[in-house]
Every structure is written in C-alpha cells, then in structure tokens.
Amino acid sequence: xxxxxxxxxxxxxxxxxxxxxxxxxxxxxxxxxxxxxxxxxxxxxxxxxxxxxxxxxxxxxxxxxxxxxxxxxxxxxxxxxxxxxxxxxxxxxxxxxxxxxxxxxxxxxxxxxxxxxxxxxxxxxxxxxxxxxxxxxxxxxxxxxxxxxxxxxxxxxxxxxxxxxxxxxxxxxxxxxxxxxxxxxxxxxxxxxxxxxxxxxxxxxxxxxxxxxxxxxxxxxxxxxxxxxxxxxxxxxxxxxxxxxxxxxxxxxxxxxxxxxxxxxxxxxxxxxxxxxxxxxxxxxxxxxxxxxxxxxxxxxxxxxxxxxxxxxxxxxxxxxxxxxxxxxxxxxxxxxxxxxxxxxxxxxxxxxxxxxxxxxxxxxxxxxxxxxxxxxxxxxxxxxxxxxxxxxxxxxxxxxxxxxxxxxxxxxxxxxxxxxxxxxxxxxxxxxxxxxxxxxxxxxxxxxxxxxxxxxxxxxxxxxxxxxxxxxxxxxxx
Amino acid sequence: xxxxxxxxxxxxxxxxxxxxxxxxxxxxxxxxxxxxxxxxxxxxxxxxxxxxxxxxxxxxxxxxxxxxxxxxxxxxxxxxxxxxxxxxxxxxxxxxxxxxxxxxxxxxxxxxxxxxxxxxxxxxxxxxxxxxxxxxxxxxxxxxxxxxxxxxxxxxxxxxxxxxxxxxxxxxxxxxxxxxxxxxxxxxxxxxxxxxxxxxxxxxxxxxxxxxxxxxxxxxxxxxxxxxxxxxxxxxxxxxxxxxxxxxxxxxx
Numbered sequence: 001x002x003x004x005x006x007x008x009x010x011x012x013x014x015x016x017x018x019x020x021x022x023x024x025x026x027x028x029x030x031x032x033x034x035x036x037x038x039x040x041x042x043x044x045x046x047x048x049x050x051x052x053x054x055x056x057x058x059x060x061x062x063x064x065x066x067x068x069x070x071x072x073x074x075x076x077x078x079x080x081x082x083x084x085x086x087x088x089x090x091x092x093x094x095x096x097x098x099x100x101x102x103x104x105x106x107x108x109x110x111x112x113x114x115x116x117x118x119x120x121x122x123x124x125x126x127x128x129x130x131x132x133x134x135x136x137x138x139x140x141x142x143x144x145x146x147x148x149x150x151x152x153x154x155x156x157x158x159x160x161x162x163x164x165x166x167x168x169x170x171x172x173x174x175x176x177x178x179x180x181x182x183x184x185x186x187x188x189x190x191x192x193x194x195x196x197x198x199x200x201x202x203x204x205x206x207x208x209x210x211x212x213x214x215x216x217x218x219x220x221x222x223x224x225x226x227x228x229x230x231x232x233x234x235x236x237x238x239x240x241x242x243x244x245x246x247x248x249x250x251x252x253x254x255x256x257x258x259x260x261x262x263x264x265x266x267x268x269x270x271x272x273x274x275x276x277x278x279x280x281x282x283x284x285x286x287x288x289x290x291x292x293x294x295x296x297x298x299x300x301x302x303x304x305x306x307x308x309x310x311x312x313x314x315x316x317x318x319x320x321x322x323x324x325x326x327x328x329x330x331x332x333x334x335x336x337x338x339x340x341x342x343x344x345x346x347x348x349x350x351x352x353x354x355x356x357x358x359x360x361x362x363x364x365x366x367x368x369x370x371x372x373x374x375x376x377x378x379x380x381x382x383x384x385x386x387x388x389x390x391x392x393x394x395x396x397x398x399x400x401x402x403x404x405x406x407x408x409x410x411x412x413x414x415x416x417x418x419x420x421x422x423x424x425x426x427x428x429x430x431x432x433x434x435x436x437x438x439x440x441x442x443x444x445x446x447x448x449x450x451x452x453x454x455x456x457x458x459x460x461x462x463x464x465x466x467x468x469x470x471x472x473x474x475x476x477x478x479x
Numbered sequence: 480x481x482x483x484x485x486x487x488x489x490x491x492x493x494x495x496x497x498x499x500x501x502x503x504x505x506x507x508x509x510x511x512x513x514x515x516x517x518x519x520x521x522x523x524x525x526x527x528x529x530x531x532x533x534x535x536x537x538x539x540x541x542x543x544x545x546x547x548x549x550x551x552x553x554x555x556x557x558x559x560x561x562x563x564x565x566x567x568x569x570x571x572x573x574x575x576x577x578x579x580x581x582x583x584x585x586x587x588x589x590x591x592x593x594x595x596x597x598x599x600x601x602x603x604x605x606x607x608x609x610x611x612x613x614x615x616x617x618x619x620x621x622x623x624x625x626x627x628x629x630x631x632x633x634x635x636x637x638x639x640x641x642x643x644x645x646x647x648x649x650x651x652x653x654x655x656x657x658x659x660x661x662x663x664x665x666x667x668x669x670x671x672x673x674x675x676x677x678x679x680x681x682x683x684x685x686x687x688x689x690x691x692x693x694x695x696x697x698x699x700x701x702x703x704x705x706x707x708x709x710x711x712x713x714x715x716x717x718x719x720x721x722x723x724x725x726x727x728x729x730x731x732x
Contacts, residue, residue, distance in 0.1 A: 003730070004730055004731065007727075007730040007731075008730075011723050011726070011727055014723065015720065015723055018716055018719050018720070019716070022712050022713075022715075022716045025708060025712050026687075026708065026709060026712060029704060029705045029708035029709070029712075030687060030705050033703045033704045033705035034703065034704045035701060035702070035703040035704075036701070036702045036703070037700060037701055038622070038624040038625055038627075038628050038700040038701070038702060039540065039622060039624075039625060039699075039700040040622055040624075043700075044699060044700060044701045074692060074695070074696075078696070078701075438537060438538050438539060438619045438620070439522075439523030439524075439537050439619075440516075440519060440520050440523050440539070440618050440619045441520060441523060441524065442516060442517070442519075442520035442618060446618075447513065447516070447517055447520070450512075450513050450516065450614060451509070451513045453509075453610070453614075454505065454508070454509030454512060454513060454610070454611060455505075455506055455509035455510055455513060458502075458505045458509070458607060458610075459502040459503070459505045459506040459509070460502070462498050462499070462501045462502035462505060463498065463499055463502040465498050466494075466495035466496070466497070466498025466499045466502070467495060467498075469492075469493055469494070469495060469498065470494070470495040473493065473494075
C-alpha cells in the first residue's frame with residue numbers, strides 16, 4: 001500500500017513537472033522565436049525600407065486596427081507583431097472590434113471595418129487632439145507610409161506648371177492628373193497649378209515643380225526663372241508628351257537629358273494585353289532610391305526614348321541615371337508618323353530590338369560642394385549647405401494621367417520619384433510584395449485526368465488492396 | 480523498439496482499416512485539389528482576357544498549395560483517431576498488453592514503437608499526396624520550399640495528433656471511448672481559437688494554442704522555431720503521459 005502511494009505521488013509529481021515544463025517551453029519559444037520566410041519574394045517579412053524606418057522611430061505611436069472579427073485576422077496580427085518587434089518601445093497596436101468599442105470608434109471617427117488609425121501617443125494639454133493618420137489598408141505599404149506621414153510635421157507644396165498645354169492636377173478628364181493630385185495628397189503633398197506668366201515667380205514654398213506634358217513653347221523669361229529656381233535647390237519633375245516642342249530639348253540638354261523624336265514600340269507589352277505603344281518598364285536601376293526593390297512592371301504609354309548626356313551646367317557637376325528601361329524587345333516608330341495620324345502599324349525590318357530608357361534622373365551640385373571643408377572653429381556659424389538640384393524626366397506624361405496612373409506600378413514609381421525629389425527618401429512607397437503572377441491554362445481533359453487519378457484511381461486501388469488483404473486473411477483463418 | 484514498430488506496421492497494412500482510411504483521405508483531398516486547380520485555371524483565363532488582368536494575384540501557392548495543406552490538417556483530425564484508437568486499447572482489451580510487459584522492452588520503447596508505426600502510415604499518406612504537387616509543377620512552377628514547409632507542418636501536426644490519440648488509447652480498453660476522447664481533444668485544440676475570440680485579453684494565448692494556426696502559417700511558407708517547439712513539445716508531453724499511464728497500470732494493478 002505504501003509502495004503504491006509512493007508511486008502515485010511520484011507519477012503525480014513527474015506529470016505536474018512535465019506540464020510546467022511544457023508551458024514554460026511554449027512561453028519561452030513564443031518570446032524568443034526565429035522565423036524563416038521560405039517564399040520566393042519574402043512575402044511574409046517586412047521590407048528593408050520598413051526595417052530601416054522603424055529603426056529611426058523615436059516617437060510613441062499606436063495603431064488601432066478595426067478588423068472584422070468574422071474574418072481571419074491572423075495575417076494582419078502577424079504583420080503588426082513584426083512591426084512591434086522592430087520597435088517595441090515606440091510602436092504598439094490594438095485590434096479593435098467596432099461593435100464592442102463604440103466609444104473608441106466614435107473618438108477615432110471610424111465607421112467601418114478594414115480601416116486603421118495611427119495615433120501619436122503623447123501628453124497634450126486638455127482638449128487638444130493627438131495627431132492621427134488614417135490607414136486605408138492593412139498592408140506594409142499603407143502602414144509604413146501612414147507612419148511617415150504621421151511623423152512628418154509640415155505639408156509640402158507641389159506646383160504644376162500650366163499655360164503651355166500641360167496636364168492639370170485640378171481637372172478630372174482622363175488625360176488630366178486629378179488622380180495624381182489625390183495620391184500626392186495622401187502622401188502629404190499639396191498639389192496646386194502655377195501660371196508662371198501671371199505670377200512671374202516660382203513660389204518660395206515649392207517643394208517640387210512639375211511640368212506635365214507641355215505642348216506649347218516656354219518663354220525665355222520662364223526658362224530663366226526655371227534655371228534660377230533649379231540653381232537654388234530646385235526640384236523638377238518633367239514629363240514628356242508626344243507634342244512637347246523640340247525647343248525643350250535645348251533647355252533640358254543643359255542638364256544632360258534629352259527626349260528622342262520617336263515613339264517606343266514594345267512587343268513585350270502584349271504579355272499584359274496592352275497595345276505595342278505601351279512599352280513596359282522591366283529593368284530598373286537597382287541602387288537608385290526611386291526604383292530600388294522594384295519587382296513589378298511599369299506601363300509607359302506613348303513614350304519617347306530618353307537619352308542621357310553630360311551635364312552642361314556651368315560651375316555645377318551633374319550625375320544622370322537611367323531609372324527605368326524597356327526589355328531588349330523594343331523598336332522605334334517615327335514621332336511624325338504618330339502625330340500625322342498614320343496609326344501605329346510599324347515595320348521592324350531594318351531595326352534591331354533593344355532596350356530604351358523610359359525614365360531618368362539627374363542630381364546636380366554646385367562646384368566645390370564636395371570639397372572637404374576645413375574644420376570650423378567653435379565660434380564660427382555653420383555654413384549653409386551648398387545648392388543642389390534634382391530632376392526626374394519621364395518619357396510620357398500620359399503614363400501618370402487619370403487613365404493610366406493606377407496601372408501596374410505606375411503610381412508607386414511616380415510617388416517614389418516625388419519623395420526622392422522632395423528629399424524625403426524614407427517616405428519611399430513600399431510596393432506590396434505580391435507573389436509572382438503565374439496563370440495556368442488547364443484543359444477540360446487534363447482536369448478529368450487529374451480527377452480520375454486522384455479521386456478515383458488511387459482511392460480505388462487503396463480500397464481494393466485493403467479488401468483483398470482482409471479477404472485473404474479471413475480465408476487464411478478459415479483454412 | 481524496432482520489433483514493436485515492425486509489428487505495428489504489419490498490423491496496419493495487414494488490415495483493411497489503414498487502406499480504407501487512406502482511400503477516404505485521398506478521395507477527399509483529391510476532390511479539394513482538383514477543384515482548387517479548376518478554380519485557379521478559370522481565374523487565370525478571366526485574368527488573361529482582361530487588360531492588365533495579370534495584376535490579379537494568381538499564384539499556385541495561395542490558390543492551391545496552402546488550401547491543400549490546410550485540408551490535409553482537417554482530414555488528419557478526423558482520420559487519425561480511427562488509426563490511433565486501437566494502438567493500446569485493443570491490446571488492453573485482448574489482454575496482450577500484460578504479455579507485452581513481460582517482453583524485454585521498456586514502456587518507452589513500446590510507446591515509441593507504436594507511435595512511429597502510426598506515423599509511418601501518415602508518412603505513406605503524405606507520400607501519396609506528393610503526386611499532386613508533382614502534377615501541379617508540370618502545369619506551373621511552384622515554390623518547393625513552401626511545399627517542404629507544408630509537409631513539415633503536416634508531419635509535425637500528425638505527430639502531435641498521434642501522440643494524443645496514443646495517450647487516449649492508453650486510458651481505456653474500449654476503442655470507441657479512445658476514439659471519442661481523441662476526437663474531442665483534437666477538435667478542442669482546433670476550436671480553442673473561437674473561445675479566444677470571446678475573451679479579448681486572452682485572445683493571443685488561445686490563438687497560439689490552436690493546433691491549426693501553426694500549420695496554417697507553415698503552409699504559407701513561414702517556419703518559426705515556435706511552430707516547431709509547439710508541435711514537438713505537444714508530442715513529447717503526450718508520449719510522456721502515455722508512458723506514465725502504462726507504468727501506472729503496473730503498480731495500480
């Protein structure tokens with residue numbers, strides 16, 4: 001009896017110990033886990049840009065994620081947990097059920113599921129509302145960009161030059177750029193039209209100046225204003241149009257950039273059921289902040305090939321980069337054929353398919369800016385930074401018009417370009433890491449074969465084997 | 480242990496039960512696989528006929544591989560109790576367990592032999608499913624690393640389920656009760672996530688305890704040390720409990 005009692009207590013003790021160990025091991029492994037993302041594109045991990053940004057976070061932020069409890073929130077929670085691990089001191093999140101938290105929903109003015117609100121966690125005087133930023137989607141791009149906007153203090157002005165046949169940000173027609181204006185607004189930029197002939201100056205608060213597909217000539221006085229603006233830390237986004245006069249080439253040439261007098265025709269555009277005059281941007285500059293990490297294509301519509309040359313700016317050093325190129329499958333069609341309405345029929349005879357530049361950038365610094373400065377005396381006032389200019393030249397303004405902006409990665413590209421021009425590289429748009437698109441075509445017959453193999457043949461053979469074994473075993477027993 | 484293992488393998492494959500279970504498993508999974516593939520093919524055709532349809536997320540991992548592995552998990556929850564119920568309960572009912580105790584094998588060896596015997600049946604089932612991924616790869620290139628993660632996940636899930644079934648089988652001499660206990664336990668381990676939704680503060684803990692949530696993540700290609708530890712610790716715990724249960728039979732008799 002005594003032995004049984006001892007055995008009982010020994011078993012009870014060992015089982016209790018095993019249970020405690022089990023729970024401890026689970027808790028430790030939960031807190032100190034290492035994860036491997038085995039997907040080809042690393043879809044279940046955060047991008048380097050987000051990791052870098054979270055490393056610089058120095059302000060407490062909380063994300064309220066209004067997730068429908070009827071759906072599966074595990075993917076969202078897993079992603080938010082990854083954010084929190086990158087900056088546990090400054091980032092926290094809460095999954096909120098609208099129905100269960102009406103007060104919070106009212107305070108944050110959220111009326112439907114699928115939305116998030118980022119809020120600065122800070123002590124404010126009574127009555128003051130902390131700064132908030134709405135997140136429309138629970139993906140990495142939306143959250144990281146929401147964070148950057150929340151932590152940015154001022155709104156930046158982007159002026160669109162008008163009066164020379166340019167596309168306007170304040171008009172909604174297909175060829176205009178109201179969608180781009182909205183996208184810029186979401187990024188914290190205020191887009192406004194600018195009539196240089198009327199104002200006579202480029203506003204001092206200009207972060208980026210846009211010339212979107214001009215079809216009329218610039219006045220010499222306007223060119224002079226633009227040059228002066230660029231030489232004073234100016235940032236210019238120039239989008240070419242098929243009808244952009246050749247005189248612009250003389251002006252852009254000074255900055256080492258040129259638009260060709262032909263139209264790019266790309267056979268690879270048929271892969272996405274687009275017309276050949278929509279060349280696809282498939283090769284990206286791997287190191288440039290605008291295109292670093294780009295995996296998906298951009299679709300440039302009615303694009304002129306760009307050429308990169310030596311910068312001719314006196315007293316300045318310039319560096320131009322081809323940002324986006326077509327594949328080696330593009331040809332050229334004379335611009336005059338398109339403009340004369342001859343159509344887009346083209347004859348590749350006599351042409352070798354090659355890659356053409358669809359977008360380029362230029363970075364220019366006043367001479368002497370790179371020279372090392374003598375160590376300043378403690379009393380000396382800090383020297384102002386030397387002037388520098390940035391230009392992005394896109395081969396087609398049509399690409400960023402209301403009709404085409406939402407296609408492929410066009411929006412990501414243009415927003416990245418604006419962020420680079422505005423020197424806010426940490427606000428570069430993070431393209432969602434979509435898995436590679438792999439469509440299949442399965443004939444009815446192939447489907448039937450698969451059905452026959454996996455739903456009929458294998459189960460039948462397995463059942464038959466089981467029945468035969470059973471039969472022979474019984475037979476054997478009887479014998 | 481090898482002798483027990485061989486004996487179990489022979490017992491499984493010399494009875495109709497394992498073969499019929501494999502047939503049911505393959506039939507249901509085959510239906511799921513073929514319908515997923517059909518849906519995927521249809522979605523591809525729709526995407527191809529619309530301009531820039533290629534922007535739609537069409538890839539075999541999300542459309543076919545992940546759902547297939549999730550279904551393997553669900554099916555195992557219903558098939559494995561039928562395979563594990565007899566492991567010890569039958570020996571107990573027939574009185575062969577006491578005889579087994581007299582053999583020069585330890586309790587741990589008995590438990591491990593039976594565990595690996597049952598795991599082999601799961602291995603054979605998984606082997607049969609590999610034909611599906613090979614067929615899929617002939618149509619479109621697939622992410623083999625994700626497939627490997629999925630297989631690792633279902634094998635670990637299978638180990639955990641078998642260890643629980645083995646323990647349930649050691650508690651009783653009735654196969655029916657053993658199967659019922661196993662079904663209840665495994666279903667609870669899956670549905671614990673629903674309980675978590677009712678208790679906001681403990682949601683994370685309940686979600687983490689769910690057996691299927693770990694498989695789901697592994698099938699998507701995310702392998703974490705926590706997933707591995709979760710399944711291995713579960714398996715280890717119930718194998719240990721089974722050994723203790725067997726031991727208790729000796730001193731309580």
